[in-house]
Every structure is written in structure tokens, then in C-alpha cells.
Amino acid sequence: MKLKMMYPYLNADIALIEKELARTVQAEDSVIEEASLHLLKAGGKRIRPVFVLLAGKFGDYQIDTVKYVAIALELIHMASLVHDDVIDDADKRRGQDTIKSRWDNRIAMYTGDYIFARALEMITKIEDAEAHQILSHTIVEVGLGEIEQIRDKYDLDQSLRTYLRRIKRKTALLIASSCQLGAIATGAPSSVHKRLFWFGYYVGMSFQITDDILDFTATAEQLGKPAGSDLLQGNITLPVLYAIQDQAFREKVENLFVSTNPEKDITSIIDEIKGSDAIERSVDLSNRYLTKAFHVLEELPPNKAKTALHKIAKFIGKRKF
């Protein structure tokens, strides 16, 4: 089942947001516009806008208001990817050249800045102080998560806790905010938007863990970039943290980081991770977050959006790419 079949009644609104995303990044400067559109066209699941809209259904849903939140959240996510690719020196994302590889690091830095500024412009259409405070706090946290990602690179001594805090900052909080802000924008009561925050948080943790698993278990074709890219870039994810508890395997990873031919060496490392219990244990932790998400969801009033959120959460736990 495809993601968008879980909320067919949102299709028109999602299409509208897609159109407005393209309109929002229009710029006088052709390089920036081209780079931004390149990024938009590379696609992505648009999971943040979907969460915003579905959460908006718990209040007095008006697409002309809630759309600003959906656009802002997707643009913030996009901007962070552009800067991420600079940090990771990544050439491919979703099967497309990254901005830093097609243009250069400076263009990537400013395209990110520009998209981010446009996002801020969008969110100011929502005249709600709490919404702005939640979002700005999230942005600080996302920034810290990105900084931690640089700091923790190649560090095999980092704890599970360090990993979890980093993915919370890098991924889960923005999804949590998407849910909460969608509900705030449509005037849903505080008890509802706070629960939606936690739903988004748990789903976001599961989402990122699944992403980190897929980096080893999916094919390059499914990923749109080589398998094992995270580890090649020095990003230590959950499956690796579990697998290096085996001392012999840990030494292999240490060798990978100083190898003259890492692209070759990664193949057997991927196979070993897949053959160990690291994947299973990672799936297990992902599932525990999902269970928490389902529990929070139970406390929300019943409606079509709730059913869709349930389906999406389930999909995230099972997705293969």
C-alpha cells in the first residue's frame, strides 16, 4: 500500500502544497531557484506536510491557514538536508545529485539559508506565539543535532543514549512539531496538540531508526545512494552500535575508517551486519517506539485523520525503503 493511499481525501491539499512549495522557492536569482527546484523535484515522502495536515484535522481545518505550517516544515526539512549534504560531503540523495555536488558547497550553504528564510516567512502567517516558540526551539535542537552529528562522526565509543538524543534532535522533534503545529494552527485544544507532539516524536524516532536500518538492508537502487553510505561517511547508527559490541567486528569498522578502498571494504561489513542480530535488535527498538506512538494515539478523539495516522505509523515500521 502506498503512503498517499492512506489519506485519499487529502490528495487535493497535498497537490496544492506541492505547487506552493515550488512557488515559494522562486527567486530572482536563477542559481538559487534552479538549485531549490532541483531539490524539490528530487521528491521525498513529504511526510512532514502530511502530518501537519492530518493533525490539522483535529481542529477547525482550513487549508488556507494550515498550508503555511505544512510548507514551512517541509522547507525547514529541505534546508537542513542541503546543509547536511555539505557536512557529509554527499554526492547523491534520492538518486539525484546533491546541490553541493552539482554546484558547490557555497551555493549549497546559501540555498539552504534561502529556503530556510522562506520557511520563516511562511510560518509568520500563523499568528500564534506558542507556535513560533515551539518551532524556534525545534530549530535550535535540529541545529544541535546536526552539530552533534559532526562531533560524533567516527566515534565508536559513543553510547546508545548519545545516538538516541541525536536522532531525536535531527529527526523526531521536527516530525513531533509538524503534528503539534498542524493542530495548533487549526485551534485544536492543548490536550490534543500535546498528545500529537508525542505521537510525532515516537513515530519520528521509529522513522529514523528504520532509515538507519535500511541504509544496510536496502539496495542502492531503493536508497538512491550506495548502501552503507552512513557508515562510509562516519555516521555511527543503531545497527552499527549493536554490531560493534562484537570486538572482532569493531576492529573491522576501525579498519574501514582508515582504509584506502572503503567502497570495497563496506560490502563485507554490510553482509556481517545483516548476518548478525544487530538488525533484529534495531527493529525491536523501532517497534517499541511505534508501540508508544499507538498508545498516545488511542487517547485522541476518533476521526478519519486518526485512522490515517495509525496506518502511516504502521507503514513506517514496515517500509522497505
Add this chain to the structure above:
Amino acid sequence: MKLKMMYPYLNADIALIEKELARTVQAEDSVIEEASLHLLKAGGKRIRPVFVLLAGKFGDYQIDTVKYVAIALELIHMASLVHDDVIDDADKRRGQDTIKSRWDNRIAMYTGDYIFARALEMITKIEDAEAHQILSHTIVEVGLGEIEQIRDKYDLDQSLRTYLRRIKRKTALLIASSCQLGAIATGAPSSVHKRLFWFGYYVGMSFQITDDILDFTATAEQLGKPAGSDLLQGNITLPVLYAIQDQAFREKVENLFVSTNPEKDITSIIDEIKGSDAIERSVDLSNRYLTKAFHVLEELPPNKAKTALHKIAKFIGKRKF
């Protein structure tokens, strides 16, 4: 006369803001905190906070409210400098190593992102939708200005208008917003904060033109970086635009851009600019903006802040570094 002698009654508030700036950039991550503090300690005139506070005096001045605007505006300015130094590949600013030179481009990108995020967090303490809309629009414009600066580098065919639009975006709008938002934060009436915007805009234009003149007329010691740095980095400023109307001089600049020893060649170019009427014509345009600033100021109600703003504007027109 020193800048801060023009508003002695603000000294305690300025000191408070200096302290809170340092507190705001505290981070769990030591590199980011060190880099941010390095930047803060490098100083600067803190002209944006000063404008915010003085403008705040036109309303019901409460330092505990208006300080958030002052901190936010200075942090946004600082963040843009960090990213600027990446673009310009600049090693020195205000006599100090830049972040990109002491650390690297990636640290500079994320330090900028982090400081900027902290700025957003500060501004959300001001619960005024108009303030947020003005600021986010300004941030988009600042971003466009930075992008234009890359695009227009080494382009000797750019018009005076291109230059003016660029410095409006890069500098004047943030000073204009500082004035306007300071007044909005203290509840000054719309007629007042709109005038303060224009006052800041004209002063900002004059300020940047003066900066661009000083790049040629001041000493390396006064500038905290080599004289002629702008031109060496390919940034075409007002004195250059005037001077290259002489074809022979234009060719010299073209040669500079392909020279194998530009640091040597710049010396005679600086001398020629200083010997031509380019500096005088630039000063003249700067003064025309100042005159406009004084006119706007006349329309504002009389108070101590107005007197200080007048003195600062005059100082900006005469400053030697």
C-alpha cells in the same frame, strides 16, 4: 567622540545585552560555544542593539522586553557574518581569525546556523505578529543580498543600481528593522515605527557606503584586515564602480583579478582610487543618504533618544574606521 558616549544612559542596558549575548550562545557542544564566543569577543560596534534600544525609547521602554529584539538582531547579524566569511574565503575580521579560518567551513556553516536559530528563539519572546513578519521578510532579503554578492563578484559591468540594491539587502534593511522592531516591541505607534524604519534604512545605506570607502582609505590596523580586501575578494563596491568609469583603470582592475600576485598589485590600485574623485563621489552619495535620515528624524517626537540617533548618524558619516 566615541559611539557609546552618545547615549551614556544606555550603558547599563548595553552591558546587560553583552552579557546575555554570551549566555545565549552557550551550547552543550564545546566547539560551537567556543566558536560563537570567539566571534562575540571579536567585538563590533553593536550598532544594531543600540538602534533597537534607542528606538525602544519612543514607546513604553522595558529593557526586559526590548532586550530580546536587541539580542536577536545582533545574533542574526553575527550569523550572516560567519556565512559571509565562508563565501569570501576571508581569514580575518576585526583583527581576529574568522571561524572558517580557525576551524573550517563546515564548523562555520553550523555555527552560523546555530547562532541564527538562537536568534529566532529570542525573537519569539516578542508576541507581535507584525514584528515576526517584518523580521522574516528582512531575513529573506538579507539572504538574497548575500546570494547577489556571490553572483556579482568580479562583475565590472554591474550597475550602480545593482550595488545599491545589494547593500540595501545586505546591510540597510537589518538596521532599518532594528529601529522599527525596537519601537514595535515597546508599543510605539505605527507612524513612529514606520519613520524609524526609514531612518534606519537611510543610515544603513550611508553606513555601508562608508564601510566600502574605508576599505580603501583606512589602514590595515584600523580595519583589522588588509586594505582593499573587498576588491581582492572580488566584491565591487561604490568607489570601484566610480573609478572604473576610467577605461585605463578598469583594465588595471581586470588584470588584478587574473594576477598571480594580487596582494602586491592592490597597493597601486588603492593609491589610484584614493587619488581619483571616486572617494569624494562616494562620500557625496553617503551624505545624501544621511541627509534623508536627518529629515525623517525631524518628523519624530523630541526625546533623548532622538538626540542620540542624530549624533550616531552624524558619527557614521564621519567615522574613520
